[in-house]
Amino acid sequence: MTRGTAVSRRRTTAQAARGPLQVDGEVFSVKRVGDYFHLTIVADGIAERTRPGNFVALSVGDHTSANLLRRAFSIYRVKPAGIYGGTVEVIVAAHGPGTSWLASRHRHDRVNVVGPLGRPFALPKQPVACALVGGGYGSAPLFGLAEKLRERSCTAHMVLGASTEARLFGALEAKRAASSVTVTTVDGSVGIKGVVTDPLPTLLARHDIDVVYSCGPMGMLRAVTSVATQHGAWSQTAVEEAMACGVGVCMTCVLPVVGDDNITRMVRSCVEGPVFAGDKVRWDAIGTVPAGTYGTPVSSTRP
Amino acid sequence: MTALTPADVDLTTVLADAHLDNPVMTASGCAAAGQELHQFFDVSELGAVVTKSVMRDPRSGRPTPRMAETPSGMLNSIGLQGPGITAFLARDLPWLLQHDARPIVSIAGSSLGEYAELARRVGNTPGVAALEVNISCPNVENRGSVFACDPFQAARAVAAVRRDTPRGVPVFAKLSPDVTSIVEVAEAVMEAGADGLVLINTLLGMHIDLTTLRPLLGGGTGGLSGPAIRPVAVRAVWQVAAALPGVPIIGVGGIRTGADALEFLLAGASAVQVGTVIFNDPSAPRRVIDELRAELAVRGFAKASDAVGFAHRSTPGGST
Ligand SMILES: Cc1cc2nc3c(=O)[nH]c(=O)nc-3n(C[C@H](O)[C@H](O)[C@H](O)COP(=O)(O)OP(=O)(O)OC[C@H]3O[C@@H](n4cnc5c(N)ncnc54)[C@H](O)[C@@H]3O)c2cc1C
Ligand SMILES: Cc1cc2nc3c(=O)[nH]c(=O)nc-3n(C[C@H](O)[C@H](O)[C@H](O)COP(=O)(O)O)c2cc1C
Ligand code: FES
Numbered sequence: 001m002t003r004g005t006a007v008s009r010r011r012t013t014a015q016a017a018r019g020p021l022q023v024d025g026e027v028f029s030v031k032r033v034g035d036y037f038h039l040t041i042v043a044d045g046i047a048e049r050t051r052p053g054n055f056v057a058l059s060v061g062d063h064t065s066a067n068l069l070r071r072a073f074s075i076y077r078v079k080p081a082g083i084y085g086g087t088v089e090v091i092v093a094a095h096g097p098g099t100s101w102l103a104s105r106h107r108h109d110r111v112n113v114v115g116p117l118g119r120p121f122a123l124p125k126q127p128v129a130c131a132l133v134g135g136g137y138g139s140a141p142l143f144g145l146a147e148k149l150r151e152r153s154c155t156a157h158m159v160l161g162a163s164t165e166a167r168l169f170g171a172l173e174a175k176r177a178a179s180s181v182t183v184t185t186v187d188g189s190v191g192i193k194g195v196v197t198d199p200l201p202t203l204l205a206r207h208d209i210d211v212v213y214s215c216g217p218m219g220m221l222r223a224v225t226s227v228a229t230q231h232g233a234w235s236q237t238a239v240e241e242a243m244a245c246g247v248g249v250c251m252t253c254v255l256p257v258v259g260d261d262n263i264t265r266m267v268r269s270c271v272e273g274p275v276f277a278g279d280k281v282r283w284d285a286i287g288t289v290p291a292g293t294y295g296t297p298v299s300s301t302r303p
Numbered sequence: 304m305t306a307l308t309p310a311d312v313d314l315t316t317v318l319a320d321a322h323l324d325n326p327v328m329t330a331s332g333c334a335a336a337g338q339e340l341h342q343f344f345d346v347s348e349l350g351a352v353v354t355k356s357v358m359r360d361p362r363s364g365r366p367t368p369r370m371a372e373t374p375s376g377m378l379n380s381i382g383l384q385g386p387g388i389t390a391f392l393a394r395d396l397p398w399l400l401q402h403d404a405r406p407i408v409s410i411a412g413s414s415l416g417e418y419a420e421l422a423r424r425v426g427n428t429p430g431v432a433a434l435e436v437n438i439s440c441p442n443v444e445n446r447g448s449v450f451a452c453d454p455f456q457a458a459r460a461v462a463a464v465r466r467d468t469p470r471g472v473p474v475f476a477k478l479s480p481d482v483t484s485i486v487e488v489a490e491a492v493m494e495a496g497a498d499g500l501v502l503i504n505t506l507l508g509m510h511i512d513l514t515t516l517r518p519l520l521g522g523g524t525g526g527l528s529g530p531a532i533r534p535v536a537v538r539a540v541w542q543v544a545a546a547l548p549g550v551p552i553i554g555v556g557g558i559r560t561g562a563d564a565l566e567f568l569l570a571g572a573s574a575v576q577v578g579t580v581i582f583n584d585p586s587a588p589r590r591v592i593d594e595l596r597a598e599l600a601v602r603g604f605a606k607a608s609d610a611v612g613f614a615h616r617s618t619p620g621g622s623t
Pocket of ligand 3: 242243244245246247248249250251252253254268269270271
């Protein structure tokens with residue numbers, strides 16, 4: 001079988017430095033961080049193409065694996081190739097078979113990487129005030145974003161929340177990366193006892209925030225969007241929908257999103273997302289195809 | 304048989320009136336209309352690109368969740384979400400032709416009239432290598448019963464397509480394995496004018512979520528695909544090839560490697576499609592071409608067509 005060569009084969013078609021690559025990666029390290037696993041994979045070429053908000057799809061097991069579907073992870077950090085090969089870093093919460101397999105990798109193990117995938121966070125052209133809200137491992141993509149924002153002379157106020165301290169990711173790093181850091185935990189083990197939307201309204205008002213970026217559980221994104229909208233801020237949310245292919249060919253990862261023409265469509269979150277304008281997502285209708293969606297039968301009652 | 308070098312193997316494939324460089328295609332619904340996979344390999348290198356089944360009107364599909372991973376496979380309940388034939392012909396098909404791909408267009412209808420209309424509109428578009436008729440759809444004119452599950456209804460849908468498709472464009476009927484006798488359905492659609500068969504579509508399955516204690520998929524049931532169904536697909540190809548010798552068959556179901564593809568050829572398929580495995584390895588269809596070439600070479604098959612149906616020969620391992 002010639003899989004090795006085909007898989008590590010570099011893209012020779014289409015646009016040169018854009019779009020995803022498929023790389024036969026090698027695990028550089030797996031470190032425990034609270035309840036999570038910080039996985040660093042040597043995968044050349046990914047870093048140069050990555051923008052904050054992109055994700056990677058990692059395969060589970062080798063080319064005979066019975067777990068066929070790749071698992072999606074927000075890109076936490078990338079390092080371009082230098083003396084060592086380029087790397088991509090992700091934060092994994094181990095629960096099911098795929099995430100547990102990834103968390104139990106060792107240095108030099110192989111993990112096949114497809115990425116970077118999806119649309120990144122939109123960056124403001126003006127030096128505006130931004131809030132970055134992360135729930136659990138959802139804070140992972142916000143550090144690269146904070147860096148890009150500060151390069152553009154934007155402020156980046158971080159609000160990180162989780163159920164417990166062990167599920168809070170990056171609170172220490174946030175002190176370096178962000179203009180200010182607010183932490184919430186549901187059990188009160190660290191920071192404010194509560195959820196991210198508790199301190200958010202005050203923070204948005206105090207810093208006169210123009211853009212609110214968020215990544216985390218869908219319920220949180222919905223609540224953050226509603227706070228942002230009330231405050232009159234722009235909202236950019238990175239959603240998490242179950243994906244089979246991650247590259248746009250299967251139509252499993254859809255959610256109802258309103259277009260500029262005011263029409264709701266079932267759009268693929270892997271290619272048209274995962275970042276969406278929060279006020280365009282029909283949060284109340286996720287898991288349904290709401291009436292009037294483009295392509296729903298107008299009158300017929302389908303069996 | 305003496306081993307050959309892979310470069311010596313002739314992969315050219317003839318399927319009715321369609322002449323292909325090699326027998327490897329994408330499976331409908333697993334490659335959209337080629338654009339996304341072109342980021343990983345050049346889609347013009349495939350024997351053909353089979354596009355996602357397109358319906359007359361735009362379609363929003365089923366509610367999420369639309370998939371569940373299963374052992375060596377998955378369940379999907381997409382519900383044929385798609386842009387409708389007008390947008391497909393304006394946007395997707397031209398892209399494939401501009402990129403020198405050979406498109407096989409899969410069509411799906413909910414009535415005989417819709418099949419006929421799709422056949423006319425697709426069949427009269429220059430550059431279409433063939434039509435694939437997905438008959439695993441509910442017939443709204445027959446209380447929603449699935450065309451593919453009844454030989455008579457299946458034949459009517461295929462006849463409607465054949466009648467309205469220009470002569471030189473072959474029509475392939477894609478059959479469901481969820482029937483008592485796939486041979487009976489195969490005979491019925493061949494009699495109705497099909498030029499060949501695609502075996503098999505997904506098997507109906509279900510997964511119950513142990514958290515909610517309810518079916519997981521938004522649609523309740525879903526189609527099972529992936530390597531888990533490969534033996535079912537090989538069996539279907541074998542039975543139909545035995546009953547209808549000479550009928551062009553395209554085999555599909557769980558193909559992951561060139562060795563898997565060879566298994567389908569030996570069972571009687573002239574070409575193969577790679578589906579679910581694309582989600583595991585987006586380069587898979589391209590990789591399978593090289594692997595199949597190597598598998599044929601080591602067994603001394605100078606031509607892919609020499610392997611077609613070989614397993615039916617009475618002397619096991621007998622020489623060619
Ligand atoms: C864009 C995106 C970014 C993500 N970022 C991260 C991250 O940074 N860190 C992290 O730990 N997790 C992240 N996830 C979630 C992660 O992909 C799932 O937790 C993981 O796929 C579950 O796999 P499993 O085998 O452990 O669990 P199982 O529940 O057994 O998975 C079964 C199947 O369902 C799919 N699935 C299940 N839950 C999810 C989910 N929440 N999202 C997507 N697919 C799911 C899996 O892909 C798999 O095919 C992200 C998901 C998406 C879509
Ligand atoms: C997500 C998904 C979508 C599919 N959509 C279609 C479709 O639109 N039309 C069709 O004829 N078959 C469709 N199929 C079935 C495949 O084309 C193929 O027949 C089946 O999955 C078995 O092959 P595989 O195991 O290689 O995937 C779909 C399969 C999957 C997994
Ligand atoms: S996950 Fe397949 S289209 Fe998005």
